[in-house]
Amino acid sequence: MARYLVAATLAALLLGALLRLSAGEHRGQLQNEVVLEDVRYRLFPEADPKAEWVFAANRVRYNPQTQSATIEGIREGKRLVGGKLDLTLKATSVRVDRWDNLQMDEAWVFLPEACWEIHLERTPGKPVQIVQRQGFIAPRFRLKGPGIEVEGQGFRSDFALKNASWHSGKEVWTSGEENTCPR
Numbered sequence: 001m002a003r004y005l006v007a008a009t010l011a012a013l014l015l016g017a018l019l020r021l022s023a024g025e026h027r028g029q030l031q032n033e034v035v036l037e038d039v040r041y042r043l044f045p046e047a048d049p050k051a052e053w054v055f056a057a058n059r060v061r062y063n064p065q066t067q068s069a070t071i072e073g074i075r076e077g078k079r080l081v082g083g084k085l086d087l088t089l090k091a092t093s094v095r096v097d098r099w100d101n102l103q104m105d106e107a108w109v110f111l112p113e114a115c116w117e118i119h120l121e122r123t124p125g126k127p128v129q130i131v132q133r134q135g136f137i138a139p140r141f142r143l144k145g146p147g148i149e150v151e152g153q154g155f156r157s158d159f160a161l162k163n164a165s166w167h168s169g170k171e172v173w174t175s176g177e178e179n180t181c182p183r
Contacts, residue, residue, distance in 0.1 A: 034062040041071055045100035047132035052080045053102075055094070067098035079159070086159065087111050089130075102130040109136070115181025116145035116161060135159045141166065146181065147174050 039060045043053040058073025077089035090108040107128050109118040120128040120138035129137040141155040152169020
């Protein structure tokens with residue numbers, strides 16, 4: 001009888017250990033990534049409290065270990081300031097880091113207030129960045145708007161493009177062009 005009791009205890013311990021190992025494997029998988037499908041993602045950056053970013057996307061992958069999210073299959077991207085549209089953003093995917101800054105390979109930004117379009121591009125090892133405290137940072141860019149076309153490298157600017165800088169580029173300015181941008 002004692003032999004059966006010892007065997008039953010050992011079997012129960014073995015079964016418990018197997019269940020714990022199995023649960024631990026699943027728990028580890030859940031901690032690596034959380035995936036949401038067909039998402040409306042809203043970002044309220046701490047560094048820019050008046051701003052709100054809104055994305056409609058096919059998928060958002062969140063990694064709790066790095067505290068970053070990757071937004072994939074973006075159908076809509078926009079930045080609102082005080083509830084008013086500030087800019088629209090088109091990109092294939094966007095990575096949001098733990099400080100709410102955005103990184104991407106390539107982006108198209110439209111600023112409706114000035115009617116400016118900006119194409120931002122990465123170079124090897126240097127992604128396009130949108131830093132919430134500063135604005136845009138891009139290795140290469142093309143900007144087009146009423147009376148101006150600029151192409152260059154090393155682009156840095158605030159969100160309103162009032163303090164933009166770049167180097168090694170070409171600029172074309174035309175005066176007298178009417179701003180026919182629909183607002």
